[in-house]
Amino acid sequence: xxxxxKFKMLDRMLxxxxxxxxxxxxxxxxxxxxxxLSTSLKTGAESISIPPTLLPANAQWGNYVQAWGVAPWLLxxxxxxxxxxxxxxxxxxxxxxxxYAFTIFSFPGKKIIFMLYLATMxxxxxxLIIQNYVTVTKLGWIDSFRGIIIPTLANGFYIFMLREYFMxxxxxxxxxxxxxxxxxxxxxxxxxxxxxKNAVSTIAILSFxxxxxxxxxxxxxxxxxxxxVLSIGLMQFNYSVSSEVHLQMAGTTIVLLPMVIxxxxxxxxxxxxxxxxxxKG
Amino acid sequence: MLSKLKQKRSIKGKxxxxxxxxxxxxxxxxxxxxYLLPAVIVLVAFLFYPLIKILRMGFFERYVYITSTxxxxxxxxxxxxxxxxxxxxxxxxxxxxxxxxxxxTVGLALLIxxxxxxxxxxxxxxxxxxxxxxxxxxxxxxxxxxxLFHSDYGYINLFIKIFGADxxxxxxxxxxxxxxxxxxxxxxxxxxxVILFLAGLQKIxxxxxxxxxxxxxxxxxxxxxxxxxxxxxxxxxxxMISVIHAFKTYSEIVALYGSDAAGPGNSAITVIFYxxxxxxxxxxxxxxxxxxxxxxxxxxxxxxxxKIISKRFVYYV
Numbered sequence: 001x002x003x004x005x006k007f008k009m010l011d012r013m014l015x016x017x018x019x020x021x022x023x024x025x026x027x028x029x030x031x032x033x034x035x036x037l038s039t040s041l042k043t044g045a046e047s048i049s050i051p052p053t054l055l056p057a058n059a060q061w062g063n064y065v066q067a068w069g070v071a072p073w074l075l076x077x078x079x080x081x082x083x084x085x086x087x088x089x090x091x092x093x094x095x096x097x098x099x100y101a102f103t104i105f106s107f108p109g110k111k112i113i114f115m116l117y118l119a120t121m122x123x124x125x126x127x128l129i130i131q132n133y134v135t136v137t138k139l140g141w142i143d144s145f146r147g148i149i150i151p152t153l154a155n156g157f158y159i160f161m162l163r164e165y166f167m168x169x170x171x172x173x174x175x176x177x178x179x180x181x182x183x184x185x186x187x188x189x190x191x192x193x194x195x196x197k198n199a200v201s202t203i204a205i206l207s208f209x210x211x212x213x214x215x216x217x218x219x220x221x222x223x224x225x226x227x228x229v230l231s232i233g234l235m236q237f238n239y240s241v242s243s244e245v246h247l248q249m250a251g252t253t254i255v256l257l258p259m260v261i262x263x264x265x266x267x268x269x270x271x272x273x274x275x276x277x278x279x280k281g
Numbered sequence: 282m283l284s285k286l287k288q289k290r291s292i293k294g295k296x297x298x299x300x301x302x303x304x305x306x307x308x309x310x311x312x313x314x315x316y317l318l319p320a321v322i323v324l325v326a327f328l329f330y331p332l333i334k335i336l337r338m339g340f341f342e343r344y345v346y347i348t349s350t351x352x353x354x355x356x357x358x359x360x361x362x363x364x365x366x367x368x369x370x371x372x373x374x375x376x377x378x379x380x381x382x383x384x385x386t387v388g389l390a391l392l393i394x395x396x397x398x399x400x401x402x403x404x405x406x407x408x409x410x411x412x413x414x415x416x417x418x419x420x421x422x423x424x425x426x427x428x429l430f431h432s433d434y435g436y437i438n439l440f441i442k443i444f445g446a447d448x449x450x451x452x453x454x455x456x457x458x459x460x461x462x463x464x465x466x467x468x469x470x471x472x473x474x475v476i477l478f479l480a481g482l483q484k485i486x487x488x489x490x491x492x493x494x495x496x497x498x499x500x501x502x503x504x505x506x507x508x509x510x511x512x513x514x515x516x517x518x519x520x521m522i523s524v525i526h527a528f529k530t531y532s533e534i535v536a537l538y539g540s541d542a543a544g545p546g547n548s549a550i551t552v553i554f555y556x557x558x559x560x561x562x563x564x565x566x567x568x569x570x571x572x573x574x575x576x577x578x579x580x581x582x583x584x585x586x587x588k589i590i591s592k593r594f595v596y597y598v
Contacts, residue, residue, distance in 0.1 A: 018396050019403075025393055026410045029471070032425045033413075035436060039428070052434050098320040104306045105313035113317065120328055124580055126529055126553050127573045130560050131331030131338075134346045154327035159320065171306045178299070184308060213418045216532055219540065220561070231420040235539075238424065245428055255421045263416045267409045270416065274473065275480035 036256075040064070040249035047246040060246070067250035070240055072225055076233035077258070079145075083218070083229060084211040087149045092204050094153060099162035100188050104174070120156035128154075129217065136221055147221045148229075152214070158203045161276075165199035166192055202273035205266055212259055230255045336577070338570035346566050358571035367547060368572060371555040374459045378551070379527040382463040386470045387520050393471070394478030395508070408479060415472035423536020426465050427452065430537075452537060455548035462549050465533050470526070474519050481515025482508070514591075521587045525580060529553050552576055 039047050040063055042056040101107075102114060132151045141147030169192055177187045193200060215231035222228050228236070234255045241247040263270060298309045338344050342353025362368050397407045414422065429435050430451035438448045451461040485508065493503045531553040534543045541562060543550040550558070556576065559569035 018399065022393065022396050022400075022407050025389075026407065029411055029414060029468070031436065032422060032429060032468075033417075035429060036425045048434050050433055052436060052439055094319040094323070097316045101313045101316035104308050105316070106300075106307040106309055107311065107313040110313075113321075116329075117320075117324070120324060122580070122584060123328065123332060124525075124529055124576070126531065126556070127335055127577055128328060128331040130556070130566065130569055130573065131334045132327055133560075135327070135331070150323065151327040153320075153323040156320075156324065167305065171301055174299075174301075174306045184310070184312060209416055213416070215418065215420045216535065219535075231418050234421055234424070245434070248424060248428075252421045252424050256417055259416055259418065260413070263413065267412075268405075271408060271412055271476060274412075274415070275476050 033256075036249045036252055039246055040253050042246045044244060044246055047244075047249075063246050063250040064254070067237070067241075067247050067254065070247070071233055071237040071251070073230075073233065073254060075225060076228055076230045079227055080212060080229040082145060083148055083214075084208050086145065087152060087211040088204055088207045090149065091153050091155060091158065091207050092200065095155075095158040095162055095203065096188070096193065096200065098159045099166055100192060102159070102163050103166040103192075104184065104187075117156045117159060120154070121160075129220065133220055141221070143222050143224055143227050145227060148218050148227065152211075152217065158207065161203055162196065162199055165196040169195045202269060202276070205269055206273050209259070209262075209270070212262075335570050335573050338566060339574035340571075341567050344567040344570065351567065358567045359574065362568055362571045362575065365568075367550060368552075368555055370548070371550045371552050374462075374549060375528060375530065375551045377459050378463050378466055378530050379524055382466050382470075383520065383523045383527050386467045386474060387516070387523055389467070390471055390474030390519070391478055391516065393475050394482060397475070398479060398482040408476070411475045412472045414469055415476075419469060419532050420536045422469070423465070423533065426468075427537055430461055453545055455545055458544040458549040462530070462533055462537065462551075465537065466527065466530060469533065470523065474523065477519050477522075478512075478515060481512050481519075484515075485511045517587075517591055521583070525583060528576075528579065528583070531557070552579075 038055055041059040041061070042053070042063075043058075043060055046053055046056055098117070102110070102117075128151075136142060136147045136151065139147075141150075173191050173195075174187060177191055182190060213231070215229065218227075218229045219232050219235075222232065225233070225236070234251055237251045238248050241251070300307050300309070338346075338351065339358060340354055340356070341351030342355065342357045344351040393411060397404055397411070400407070429437050432438060432448050432450045432453070435451070437451065441449065449457055451457050489507045489511070490503065493507060498506075530551045534549055534551060534554055538544050538549065540557070543554045543558070547558070552572070553576070556569050556572045559565050559572060
């Protein structure tokens with residue numbers, strides 16, 4: 001009996017250590033965000049005090065009003081939203097069409113084309129940026145939504161994820177659809193996509209996040225506010241408030257907040273989608 | 282089983298022929314090409330074409346992209362890049378991030394995932410908390426880190442002072458810049474790896490653990506004889522993804538230093554930063570392309586090594 005109690009205590013201690021380690025780890029993950037929030041509410045003097053203070057003496061909500069006035073945030077927000085929504089819609093659409101072709105059709109060259117698609121996943125997109133920049137310049141697409149979105153559609157990743165799901169749709173449904181006078185086009189939209197709506201919504205969410213956060217390519221092909229996304233707007237904003245940390249952090253919070261809310265709402269879907277799909281780019 | 286596999290059935294349509302093979306429909310119709318067309322257009326225009334173009338560009342001594350003309354076809358640009366001290370520094374820095382940063386990230390992520398997986402309560406909470414950095418804009422987070430690294434006002438120096446260390450100029454002292462970038466990549470990369478490890482752990486068949494429980498096997502033995510071997514494909518996959526990702530380190534540097542220079546005197550330059558810097562800042566397309574060519578060879582080499590090693594050593598169920 002004594003040894004059992006000892007074992008139970010050891011077990012409880014082990015549990016406590018586990019939680020403690022995880023909380024310390026989570027703290028390291030959260031410190032940058034907490035510091036950002038705290039600093040965004042400090043006064044200019046507080047934000048650069050030595051040693052740094054943990055919390056503001058009085059929360060300066062006015063920092064947000066001031067930061068909001070410096071840059072055209074609504075325009076950046078609108079641009080980001082347009083790029084994320086249009087980019088995601090187009091990418092999901094062309095991925096659905098291709099995945100469908102590889103699922104139910106057989107045609108000469110299927111194997112070779114499939115291999116080429118597979119190869120696209122191994123090519124680092126970083127290599128393509130130089131020539132794509134040249135192409136976009138020659139097409140006159142610099143500083144336009146076309147220039148930001150269209151080159152990023154060259155992405156074979158989601159096609160494979162979708163195909164995996166499409167393959168699981170039972171073929172008996174195809175015969176049934178055929179009897180009902182459904183062609184291949186109707187079968188895709190009336191049966192295949194609704195049956196795989198979990199997979200479709202997962203890739204839509206993942207692609208939305210990566211469009212929302214993309215900044216290397218948009219930075220290269222934009223040069224005016226008219227098409228700038230939030231991250232690049234933030235870059236511009238930081239130049240104009242240069243050394244004022246508290247304002248920089250208010251701006252950074254403005255930029256991060258929409259995605260954090262999006263994450264909290266869709267967290268289960270996002271986490272399971274990433275876990276299933278592995279990685280992108 | 283075999284007779285079922287070979288079973289074929291045909292349905293005659295108006296134009297196309299439908300065959301059901303191994304339980305999978307296959308429609309013989311040229312319409313398939315129409316479905317593929319949109320993806321093929323963008324893939325050819327913005328993936329295969331630029332790839333071929335860049336591979337060719339790298340072999341020119343001088344190249345003008347506006348007119349798409351080059352002079353002096355040969356290996357001179359590649360030789361120039363390989364001999365460039367800046368490129369060698371970029372390679373050295375990148376290797377630091379890969380060989381120091383990746384093992385730390387993968388190790389930490391594995392530890393965190395195993396801890397989270399062993400919890401009975403709060404699994405979902407910790408999973409979501411650790412994954413947050415994945416969805417936040419790296420540029421925005423980079424600005425925060427810039428200040429955390431600040432030598433006077435930053436929390437990181439405040440933290441190391443507790444242990445009696447002197448203030449470090451993380452982002453301005455060339456001795457520390459690569460370390461700072463690596464720390465940032467560790468923080469940033471942890472999220473994805475934790476989630477991938479958790480997914481791998483959850484895929485392990487519970488039966489093995491039940492069997493071990495019946496046999497009264499100790500915790501450590503269960504871990505070393507069941508968890509680790511069955512997780513090894515995941516560990517391998519995550520490591521390879523991380524290595525390739527770390528070789529591409531670029532956005533972390535732009536987030537910390539902007540896109541004009543990688544820190545003081547380009548001291549934090551990486552291979553990809555070198556390529557873009559050559560092109561956008563210095564306007565030397567041929568060197569940028571040559572550096573890209575070398576990079577592609579590295580990536581292909583890594584992928585080949587991955588294939589060979591995973592065939593030999595990784596235990597698959």
